[in-house]
Amino acid sequence: MPETTITFTGDTSNAAKPDNYDVNHPYHLNNSNSPEMTLVNTMFDGKGYLGWRRSTLMSLSAKKKLGFINGACQPPDLKSPDHEQWSCVNDMVISWILNALSKDIADSVIYFKTAKELWDSLEQRFGRSNVAKLYHLQxxxxxxxxxxxDIAAYFTKLKRLWDELDALNIIICCSCVCVCEGKAKLTKSLEDQRLIQFLMGLNDIYAQARENILMMNLFSSIDVAYSLLLQDKNQREVYANAHFNSESVSFMAVGEAKQPNAQLLADFAAFMITGQGKNYQKLRSQTQRGAAISPKYNNSG
Structure with missing residues (x-):
């Protein structure tokens, strides 16, 4: 078998020394790498393959081992000094993937000799786009x-479903170089549809904010709309708290209407709400000195 050239970034001067590879070389294993390591927190049990797949790919990419499942790191010739190290790393990657699978699924792929064969089997069984999955998501x-x-939980649910749908439709996505801006227009059209879907599902309490977003000359992005709705929610919460405090102060003033300082109490309510009142200056000087509003509450000591 002819020796295969492997593309990678890093120093190639030590490529023939299995125990001295550059840290950026796909054959490199550091002291923390072991067959017992787990790539992802969630074990794949046959459900949620797309999310598990995404997490696994990111983890392998961070370890610079993607080449062992996508075919970039082909096995060297048996006589090559690199073959032993390639075999070692290949077995390590297989162990990592098996650790991220349920026992039943792991048992069904444990006898594959290369990480790529194992990964291809998982892709064929669980990664194929099909009508049933599309129907379920839609x-x-x-x-x-x-x-x-709340807004955050609702948006997160939508975003997760959109991402799963995009992952299923990755095969039909155009990858050519576009000069007519058709791809960009299609992408913008999809974003607009999802923005409308997001707005349609909102509760009626956001009707005014939703109308303001729809009245914009150019459709906002989903992220911008989400930010505007959060601002609207926060402003309403601030107003509701201020309104509650104002009513509480006014109620206190009315309840003390028969006290000698009823007018002062009323001015205290006005002072708390608007900063105004008939005895505003007197009230301000008293509150600054720490004096009580009513003399009967000031005779205790």
Whole structure:
């Protein structure tokens, strides 16, 4: 078998020394690498393959081992001094993937000799786009509304479903170099549709904010709309708290109407709400000295 050239970044001067590879070389293993390591926190049990796949790919990429599952790191010739190290790293990657699988699934792929063969088997079994998955996602999206969720939870649910849908449709995405801006227009059209879907599912309490977003000359991005809605939510919460405090102060003033200083109490309410009142200056001087509003509460000592 002819020796295969491997593309990678890093120093190649020590490529023939299995125990002295550059840290950026795909054959490099540091002291913390072991067969017992776990790549992801969630074990794949047959459900949620797309999310598990994404997490696994990111982890392998961070370790510079993607080449062992995508075919970039082909096995060297048996006589090559690199073959032993390639075999060692290949077995390490297989162990990492097996650790991230449930026992039943791991048992079904444990006898593959290369990490690429194992990964290809998982892709064939769980990664194929099919009508059933598309139907399930579209059905869940069509019935999703905010209801009892807050804005953040509602948006997160939508985003997760959109990302899963995009992952299923990756095969039909155009990868050619576009000069007519058709790809950009299609992408913008999809974003606009998702923005409308997001707004449609909001509770009626956001009706005014939703109308303001729709009245913009150019459609906002989903992230901008999300930010505006959060601002609207925060402003309403601040107003609600201020309104509650104002009513509490006014109620206190009315309840003390028969006291000798009823007018002063009323001015205290006005002072707290607007900073104004008939005895505003007197009240201000008293509050600055720490004096009580009513003399009967000031005779205790």
């Amino acid at each position: 059905k869940e999206l069509s019935g999703l509304a905010q209801e009892n969720s």
